[in-house]
């Protein structure tokens with residue numbers, strides 16, 4: 001399986017370059033992509049992205065930018081210049097913010113990363129939304145934000161696989177990146193809207209973001225192989 005065919009993205013959620021590379025060195029870039037998030041990126045800056053790319057990984061820069069349109073677009077531009085494969089922004093930053101990000105990428109002559117909008121975090125359930133003033137089901141809010149993301153020309157969404165079927169029906173062109181993936185028997189941790197890898201793909205997920213079930217396993221390569229076997 002080449003990197004372009006695998007749907008698996010392993011979250012490298014570590015505080016140091018060495019810890020992230022220790023896991024990366026146990027993984028096969030033909031079997032997965034890797035995700036650099038806020039913790040690792042803030043600790044190591046762009047150097048970690050270059051090092052992982054040199055190792056053959058396509059990198060999802062998961063910094064979930066959320067700011068005014070210009071600031072967010074400049075951050076997306078910087079990410080594109082770094083050569084990442086995927087970058088994301090919060091859809092709740094609004095239509096103008098997402099459109100500014102799309103425009104800045106369109107002005108680039110070089111390769112463009114996939115521009116993905118974060119909808120409702122997979123750690124949130126209905127009562128969490130109610131606590132921030134949204135007294136609706138997560139799926140309703142996800143569908144609202146998806147419509148905005150589609151209008152702004154984004155390539156896809158971060159959502160729970162629980163919403164994948166409804167999203168694919170409403171927005172078939174958007175690629176769905178789904179964290180909250182838990183192989184049967186794994187700890188739920190702080191995630192709330194979860195599905196197994198197989199269930200997520202059957203529901204319409206395009207990419208599965210998997211962190212702790214692989215990174216905290218006694219043998220991460222074996223844990224990745226088990227997910228690969230589950231979805232084969």
Ligand SMILES: O=c1ccn([C@@H]2O[C@H](COP(=O)(O)O)[C@@H](O)[C@H]2O)c(=O)[nH]1
Pocket residue numbers: 011013037118120121122123158159179180181189191209210211212213
């Ligand atoms: O809604 C979201 C958006 C991003 N994430 C990120 O995905 C991984 C999931 O890690 P697990 O250890 O598999 O729970 C993590 O980096 C989150 O920041 C998410 O979980 N939900």
